[in-house]
Amino acid sequence: MNPRQPVIVGVADQPLVNGMTPDGATPLAIQARTAKWALDEAGLSLSDVDGLLTAGMWGVPGPGQLPTVTLSEYLGVFPRFSDSTNIGGSAFEAHLGHAAMAIERGVCDVALICYGSAQRSERSRNLGGRAPVLTMQFEAPFGMPTPVGGYAMAAMRHMYEYGTTSEQLAEIAVAARAWARLNPAATARDPLSIADVLSSPMISDPLHLRDCCLVTDGGGAVVVTTLERARDLKTKPVVIRGFGECQTHWTVGQMPDFARLIPAERSAAAAFAMAGVTPAEIDVVEAYDSFTITVLMTLEALGFCKRGEGGAFVTGQRTAPGGAFPMNTNGGGLSYAHPGMYGLFLMVEAVRQLRGEAGERQVADAGIALCHGTGGTLSSGATVILSKD
Amino acid sequence: MTEHAKPLPVADADTAPFWDGAKAGKLVVKSCLDCGKAHFYPRALCPHCHSDRLEWIEAKGTGEIHTFTIARRGAGKAFEREAPYAVAIVQLDEGPRMLSNVVTDDVEAVRIGQRVTVVFAEADEGVVLPKFRLAD
Numbered sequence: 052m053n054p055r056q057p058v059i060v061g062v063a064d065q066p067l068v069n070g071m072t073p074d075g076a077t078p079l080a081i082q083a084r085t086a087k088w089a090l091d092e093a094g095l096s097l098s099d100v101d102g103l104l105t106a107g108m109w110g111v112p113g114p115g116q117l118p119t120v121t122l123s124e125y126l127g128v129f130p131r132f133s134d135s136t137n138i139g140g141s142a143f144e145a146h147l148g149h150a151a152m153a154i155e156r157g158v159c160d161v162a163l164i165c166y167g168s169a170q171r172s173e174r175s176r177n178l179g180g181r182a183p184v185l186t187m188q189f190e191a192p193f194g195m196p197t198p199v200g201g202y203a204m205a206a207m208r209h210m211y212e213y214g215t216t217s218e219q220l221a222e223i224a225v226a227a228r229a230w231a232r233l234n235p236a237a238t239a240r241d242p243l244s245i246a247d248v249l250s251s252p253m254i255s256d257p258l259h260l261r262d263c264c265l266v267t268d269g270g271g272a273v274v275v276t277t278l279e280r281a282r283d284l285k286t287k288p289v290v291i292r293g294f295g296e297c298q299t300h301w302t303v304g305q306m307p308d309f310a311r312l313i314p315a316e317r318s319a320a321a322a323f324a325m326a327g328v329t330p331a332e333i334d335v336v337e338a339y340d341s342f343t344i345t346v347l348m349t350l351e352a353l354g355f356c357k358r359g360e361g362g363a364f365v366t367g368q369r370t371a372p373g374g375a376f377p378m379n380t381n382g383g384g385l386s387y388a389h390p391g392m393y394g395l396f397l398m399v400e401a402v403r404q405l406r407g408e409a410g411e412r413q414v415a416d417a418g419i420a421l422c423h424g425t426g427g428t429l430s431s432g433a434t435v436i437l438s439k440d
Numbered sequence: 441m442t443e444h445a446k447p448l449p450v451a452d453a454d455t456a457p458f459w460d461g462a463k464a465g466k467l468v469v470k471s472c473l474d475c476g477k478a479h480f481y482p483r484a485l486c487p488h489c490h491s492d493r494l495e496w497i498e499a500k501g502t503g504e505i506h507t508f509t510i511a512r513r514g515a516g517k518a519f520e521r522e523a524p525y526a527v528a529i530v531q532l533d534e535g536p537r538m539l540s541n542v543v544t545d546d547v548e549a550v551r552i553g554q555r556v557t558v559v560f561a562e563a564d565e566g567v568v569l570p571k572f573r574l575a576d
Binding site: 189193195203204208211253256 | 518522
């Protein structure tokens, strides 16, 4: 294998209590300490970092407008490669691809991908009160609930075209909760049934409260370096086999097809081609679950089932522990944590599964994992395929 | 703007003719002189063929509900008292889709595929928003 083959050598995430950072840490502090933990487990330190990647919604307007610049200042590092691509919650899968390219080309040797959010503690989730300029002038004046409304409109159209049901969507939330019940770090661990999901309050038809992700604090870090360097480090390297990304729209009215996730179709096709693997070879899937419909449309777009068959595919708790298709094995954004942008946590969990560190929720013989992030309002997709060395 | 005021569109050079048209009771959209396709929202280039030869046309104001949702809680404090209300993607007969509201006393009866007709609803500060009602 190429000695500059990019690999993941460290991951970490912020433990939460009731969905909050227990000491009220700022988004910068969360990023700094999770970065230190992720570097520590590999046997690296912040002084080794020469590539820095982050995206977030903190400090805007203000220091968050130049997030890698602010974060490198806070950390006391002077990176020679940086990337603050923000395509929504999928940004971190995109960052991993960008870090891999920079490392393979020799632009940097140790890349650190960070995320931090205190949205729950700060009650900063609601972005209301800002004047709708440019493209948003055609949405906000009509009381568009953001972001749930766009996902709800996609679910409505998927139901219309394919007969998908609320029960089928609920299967996804119930399976995620079953995984969370095996994960002591998950935020929501009470039992959850399909009836519970269907009887939870309707938020934006046809999506109920339990079709929606949690709103928590959180943060984490992923460390990427070369396979050659990883040979001297403390962790088992996880190989970045393939990646891809695509974006189509942000304004909901511009979504090219409400019943089809085109960004995921394209990003996954690129990632599978680069990795030289097929959907049938994937052992564990971490699929961004901002809402249940996100997952259902993602499964179709990634090619795990045909378009329109996502509902049937998830029926019978197929994605739950013990099911034929292990997915969102930490409990996902629906039950583990969702600090505004969730993409980084998909990769943290995939790495723990591939290293065999997932405890009670460990998927047997997990050799190849796929993470797929979705950002905005079904706007962007970024896919990464990872494997054991 | 306070947290409780409804957000109003911030018109700009691309979009002023659209909002001025609404004020005059007309639904105007941009159409391409090269490929012949209309688009919404109005842009400097045709999003279909990227031509810059565009004209404004008056749409008939009729179309079909392509998809929709019922906001049960309202989008923030400003819309809380309106809930439940219908937000829909309307496919105009000229082709483009636009996000708007279906104005109705019975949100439970809104369905994909229903025919709709534009109505011009006055918002604050003299702004007029094109909304839709179910066709007779």
